Amino acid sequence: AQLDTLDIIVLAALLVGTIAYFTKGTYWAVYGDPYGNSLATSNGAAKAGKSRNILEKLDESDKNCVVFYGSQTGTAEDYASRIAKEGHSRFGLNTMVADLEDYDFDNLDQFPDDKLAVFVLATYGEGEPTDNAVEFYEFINSDDISFSEGASAEDKPLANLKYVAFGLGNNTYEHYNSMVRNVDKALTKLGGTRLGAAGEGDDGAGTMEEDFLAWKEPMWTAVAETLGLEEREAVYEPVFSITEKPELDAEADEVYLGEPNKNHLEGSQKGPFNANNPFIAPITESTELFTVKDRNCLHMDISIAGSNLSYTTGDHIAIWPNNPGKEVDRFLSILGLASKRNTVVAVKGLDPTAKVPFPSPTTYDAIARFHMEICAPVSRQLVSAIAQFAPNDDVKAEMAKLGSDKDYFHAKVTERNLNLAQLFDILTKGEPWTQIPFSLMIEGLLKLQPRYYSISSSSLVQKDKISITAVVESISKPGAPHILKGVTTNYLLALKQKQHGDPDPDPHGLNYAITGPRNKYDGVHVPVHVRHSNFKLPSDPSKPIVMVGPGTGVAPFRGFVQERAAQAKAGQKVGKTILFFGCRRKQEDYIYAEEWEQYKNDLGDSFEMHTAFSRDGPDKVYVQHLIEKHADDVNKLLDQKAYFYVCGDAANMAHDVNNLLGKLIASHRNVSAEKGKEIVKAMKASNQYQEDVW
Ligand code: FAD
The missing domain is CATH 1.20.990.10 (NADPH-cytochrome p450 Reductase; Chain A, domain 3)
Incomplete structure (x- = not known):
């Protein structure tokens, strides 16, 4: 049989992948971080040659309070700024805000007892620190921690440290607010004294802001009492000076019109591309996946060719939006x-x-x-x-x-979805x-954040072309005066319409500046960077996998199945590949319906897809019901050490599936419900159960 070009590419990729697997990536190390977004490159202080000594910094800038943040999406950073501002305006503290990754912590034992350290810490994914908090977290929890003066944990080296802690978490995750809990525990164990309670904000319940407001008052009372501060009439003091420059034309070369950094301003985007430096990527293809008029789901192919960016199946891509x-x-x-x-x-x-x-x-x-x-x-x-x-x-x-x-x-603001x-x-x-x-x-206002998307393609099959699958957010609520339009997804919709020469490219009058600053995104381009994730296929394709991905939760599984189909075509042994998918109606939002058929041809009996259409029949059927229906098979596969994956809605579905699996295991293995839960927990701990939820 003749090999077509795709086959050759796939075979070559498989060979490269196999070498990478057997060499455990040693050869790649030469080229540095394969994801192009290593922590080192974003390490501001180190790069600028600034001191990483927080005590020096406090002295130099005459501050007596530092508010550290561990932030992924900017929310924790925002809360940190607010605490710093309030500490200054109400209590006269001389505050500064600090990125955890900009400082070292081995001199925390010298932290003066008349100063205050505040930790505002988001928990990320499965109880992990945010990227910028990794080093701090590892340091503070290390078994053989040692400080600059040689003190060890037993000496209570942080006896002088007074600190305040607030965490940002999501109760739908198992490791709710584990960052703040673990850091608080570690600091106390090392002799530090916490002032006030360790606050916990809950994004899952939608009460983050209220949790924060309720926590901060008693915290300030405790801080004021301990440090002997007097509350004063808070007067607004600006943090930034804004000087208008009428002599400068907006078109002048040195004026930033939305360019994210100097390279972009100078018109020569240069790598490495990462969370501080997006790549302006061409969108090579965009299609609508739904067949109904009133809802949109976009499939887009984004080219990263020539950017030095790379991804592996299961990673995320960040899209940098602009406002309508x-x-x-x-x-x-x-x-x-x-x-x-x-x-x-x-x-x-x-x-x-x-x-x-x-x-x-x-x-x-x-x-x-x-x-x-x-x-x-x-x-x-x-x-x-x-x-x-x-x-x-x-x-x-x-x-x-x-x-x-x-x-x-x-009632007046939140419920009506109003912006400022x-x-x-x-x-x-x-x-x-x-x-x-x-x-x-x-x-x-928060800094405009990139939005993440689970990559819906396989890096083995299309290494330079990242696919995404995104539902366009459009929410009308009774009583709300405006339809809420998701910032990024409507931007992507406008780009798709441009690509297709749509005669009515802007149906909602949102009027995005899709050609970017100084038309630098003209053609059909979007700024992106890639983020590595731990959501990964087993390295041995003959291992069975079970995937649960209703709605756009199926995004990464398109990549998984695409990859296994290519491996099967290339003659590799591929294990059972089971996908549970659900949506409203077969004729409306059953996305990639034809592709799944193709993958079935390639994978034969090893691929099984179970679908639930919640609005097609008299009873509402969801993926959870399908899993129950196929409980025997699922249990058998888990016995054979199948990997189990869940992607999509964190609030309800992922939680339900987690509980369901515990019950399923309990009933099939004749163990208690408690034991069933423990088994699921152990599966998570060993990466046999992986979640990609939002
Ligand atoms: P935004 O403007 O950010 O609005 C999002 C939501 O915020 C709204 O729906 C609403 O609930 C709330 N909101 C915004 N403004 C207001 C307001 N004024 N008042 C009240 N509420 C408001 N999505 C996908 O479709 N496919 C994927 O594969 C995918 N993968 C993801 C992977 C990860 C790791 C993560 C974290 C998220 C993923 N998402 C995915 C979600 C995606 O990142 C975006 O959150 C989503 O597309 C909405 O972005 P947006 O900018 O269009 O909407």
């Missing part, structure tokens, strides 16, 4: 900045420790469009802080009420809010 023009206009108008949108501004930290979250000089337009989460839910604390700058006394009173009454705020500009607009009926210092907007 419609919301940028609303935001600038309501702040009275519409006529100044292209005015050049230089933004600087008023304190040497304050980091400006985007490059400067830039314009108001670029800040709102490319750098701030202007569409995000509004925080109650921000509403409180802004109240004093409302345009009149009635609105001031209403803002103060919203800021202080949790239930009222929930929409709230302002409603409160003043369009009258602009011209008294708000722009610094407060930069401080109060």
